[in-house]
Amino acid sequence: MGFVTLLVVLFWLKTLIAYFVDFNLNLSDPFQFLILLLNPLATTILLFGLALYFKRARFFYPFLFLIDILNSLLLYINVIYFREFTDFMTVSTMLGYSKVDQGLSGSSLALTSPHDILYWLDLVVVLVLLATRRIYIDPRPVNKRVGLAVTSAALLLFTANLTLGEMDRPQLLTRTFDRTYVVKYLGLDAFTVYDGIKTQHTSEVRSHAKKSELSGILKFVHKNYAAPDKKLYGVAKKKNVIVIHLESFQQFLINKKINGQEVTPFLNKLYKSKATYSFDNFFHEVGQGKTSDAETMLETGTFGLSQGSLFTQLGNDNTFQAAPAIFDQAGYTTAVFHGNVASFWNRSNTYKNLGYQYFFDASYYDTSGDKSLGYGLKDKLLFNDSVKYLQHLQQPFYVKYLTVTNHFPYTLDSEDSTFKTPNTGDKTVDNYFKTAHYLDQSVKEFYHYLNKSGLAKNSLIMLYGDHYGISNSSNPALAKVLGVDPDDWNDYDNAQLQRVPLMFNMPGYTHGKIEHQYGGEIDVLPTLMHLMGMNSKKYLQFGTDLFSKEHNQVVAFRNRDWESPDYTSVDGTIYSNKTQQEIHPTKAQQARIDKMQKHVNQALSFSDSLNQKNLLRFYHPKGFKAVNPNHYNYADGLEKAEKIEKKLGLKSTSLFSRNRDKSTQSWYQTDAPELHHKETDSNRIKITNQDDTSGK
Ligand code: GP9
Ligand code: MN
Numbered sequence: 001m002g003f004v005t006l007l008v009v010l011f012w013l014k015t016l017i018a019y020f021v022d023f024n025l026n027l028s029d030p031f032q033f034l035i036l037l038l039n040p041l042a043t044t045i046l047l048f049g050l051a052l053y054f055k056r057a058r059f060f061y062p063f064l065f066l067i068d069i070l071n072s073l074l075l076y077i078n079v080i081y082f083r084e085f086t087d088f089m090t091v092s093t094m095l096g097y098s099k100v101d102q103g104l105s106g107s108s109l110a111l112t113s114p115h116d117i118l119y120w121l122d123l124v125v126v127l128v129l130l131a132t133r134r135i136y137i138d139p140r141p142v143n144k145r146v147g148l149a150v151t152s153a154a155l156l157l158f159t160a161n162l163t164l165g166e167m168d169r170p171q172l173l174t175r176t177f178d179r180t181y182v183v184k185y186l187g188l189d190a191f192t193v194y195d196g197i198k199t200q201h202t203s204e205v206r207s208h209a210k211k212s213e214l215s216g217i218l219k220f221v222h223k224n225y226a227a228p229d230k231k232l233y234g235v236a237k238k239k240n241v242i243v244i245h246l247e248s249f250q251q252f253l254i255n256k257k258i259n260g261q262e263v264t265p266f267l268n269k270l271y272k273s274k275a276t277y278s279f280d281n282f283f284h285e286v287g288q289g290k291t292s293d294a295e296t297m298l299e300t301g302t303f304g305l306s307q308g309s310l311f312t313q314l315g316n317d318n319t320f321q322a323a324p325a326i327f328d329q330a331g332y333t334t335a336v337f338h339g340n341v342a343s344f345w346n347r348s349n350t351y352k353n354l355g356y357q358y359f360f361d362a363s364y365y366d367t368s369g370d371k372s373l374g375y376g377l378k379d380k381l382l383f384n385d386s387v388k389y390l391q392h393l394q395q396p397f398y399v400k401y402l403t404v405t406n407h408f409p410y411t412l413d414s415e416d417s418t419f420k421t422p423n424t425g426d427k428t429v430d431n432y433f434k435t436a437h438y439l440d441q442s443v444k445e446f447y448h449y450l451n452k453s454g455l456a457k458n459s460l461i462m463l464y465g466d467h468y469g470i471s472n473s474s475n476p477a478l479a480k481v482l483g484v485d486p487d488d489w490n491d492y493d494n495a496q497l498q499r500v501p502l503m504f505n506m507p508g509y510t511h512g513k514i515e516h517q518y519g520g521e522i523d524v525l526p527t528l529m530h531l532m533g534m535n536s537k538k539y540l541q542f543g544t545d546l547f548s549k550e551h552n553q554v555v556a557f558r559n560r561d562w563e564s565p566d567y568t569s570v571d572g573t574i575y576s577n578k579t580q581q582e583i584h585p586t587k588a589q590q591a592r593i594d595k596m597q598k599h600v601n602q603a604l605s606f607s608d609s610l611n612q613k614n615l616l617r618f619y620h621p622k623g624f625k626a627v628n629p630n631h632y633n634y635a636d637g638l639e640k641a642e643k644i645e646k647k648l649g650l651k652s653t654s655l656f657s658r659n660r661d662k663s664t665q666s667w668y669q670t671d672a673p674e675l676h677h678k679e680t681d682s683n684r685i686k687i688t689n690q691d692d693t694s695g696k
Helices: 002-022 030-053 057-085 114-131 144-168 179-186 188-207 211-224 265-272 290-300 310-314 323-329 344-354 379-390 427-453 472-482 491-496 521-531 587-612 637-651
Strands: 240-246 276-279 333-338 358-360 397-402 459-465 502-505 567-570 573-576
Touching: 002 030, 002 057, 002 114, 030 057, 030 144, 030 179, 030 188, 057 114, 057 188, 144 179, 179 188, 188 310, 188 587, 211 587, 240 290, 240 427, 265 276, 265 427, 265 502, 290 310, 290 323, 290 344, 290 521, 310 344, 310 587, 323 333, 323 344, 323 397, 323 521, 333 344, 333 379, 344 358, 358 379, 358 637, 379 397, 379 427, 379 637, 427 459, 427 472, 459 521, 472 491, 491 567, 491 573, 502 521, 567 587
Parallel strands: 240 397, 240 459, 333 358, 333 397
Antiparallel strands: 276 502, 459 502, 567 573
């Protein structure tokens, strides 16, 4: 027992060295610190304790040593891997399956560091002590019950650990937004086992998949296809596409006033502008993958998964025929601007499979001091600080801005806002209006630049809210602001609040209006493609063009609830949208309802099967070139863009070239106070770029 304890303690200390010296785990509070201190213990005791089941010393000692060596090896390869990729090694990387994780570049020797000796020293010292009999080999067998007791204690400790983790991060394992989080809360061993089980499951599903399984999906998709409205097909042909992702932004914010002040005056203007097609019955359809689910639908035309995030679970390996690649092959430059770390939602890997040429993540911006909040660079700075990259991209481009400031818990530094919040008694609800107001100002500043630079008139700007910002549990508090009695609040009301904005703004256009048809995020890609004059028919997309006369107005939610112009279905209960009351359907109504439910079930399960089994690898739309993720590297984006600019010379269409090789930054006006803050060493997020191997 003493010997096992000694090795456990030594291994625990080594793990803490890795946690605090080598891994960037970004601890935000003392509670997380406590969990981190504890989390290596449970699995180490569990594994090392197995040795106690061996009665004979000649098995006990070698087994214990072997476990220690293997576990040290796992820890150490992760230390090395982290130094290069700022991520943990997944099982599929270890087994060499993954398409996007390149091997360690250069010599791994360059990635070692003098203190690495500490990862092995304990084993050497203990061996020497054993050999020189300073540690005495005890031949007496341990009682079997001791082994059982230790195993049970370890399992109990693990349960406690998991509970603490879930308390701090609900749905830690089901959502898995970032590998770092799992290691931070549960430790490296638990992460590896968890990841191994998932990998095994995915690869099993895939290896059994056959090309023939595509045929049912193809039939469903073809039957659903909705032909474009001829008047709108190609209205934005050859224009730039600028996607503005409005984080956690719900439709009720549009035209809302608090204490007599408009919350989002600029977006309200865009919303009713003649240059904009806006939608007032448009719903988000995300599941646990939240932002990444919205991205999945918008980029691929397929749904997120029923559990967790497609980006994290399948993003490394899946075959996609997605917007970035489609635009790329139509001659567009494609890029994402996002002020959070690239590993979040596994974007750095997934974007390569989607075919994004550039990813300007947190490592491209000064996020120090007050310039960022928990999810990254503040929006006003994101738009302003992206100009230096945007202006070097060749036009036409398809670019996406992922904002973050309007994100739970909706805190903002006092210098960023004077907006007077309501007083509902729920801090989340109150502050939501403040950060939404900030987001509105950020977009307004960006538009000023778009107009000044002339980009506006050459672009289609698509704005959308990715998902709710106020969860159902806070909706009763919100009800007061919406002028509804909180006591009358029910599931029907929750469902109605899942509306988010969708706007296609084309400065200079004059036929825009507010559209009332029902639709959801799954419908965006075919709609956008048709506006751009791109045929969507050959792609496997699960939504339909919102402007088409044949557009299907049944909106599928990830949990199989749905929304339609007449009815709302929540958990099997049907409400009439007209009376807002539960109905008990007649036979004829029931038949219609069943038909809608069947459509929803089929769409979701066909989409899941397509993605889970990676069936697009068997599908080859004519003229579409398969994406090779290894062609993309997201380090040195600016250098890459400038090189292309130089090569093209007079033919370069970047803003910078068009402005006679002068920066356009001075056209940008922002009142962000942080602009004048010096760069400091403190940072609210940890920035790293996985593709940057220069060691800068
Ligand atoms: C983080 C951001 C937030 O990078 O996209 O994601 P969410 O928590 O909304 O899914
Ligand atoms: Mn989001």
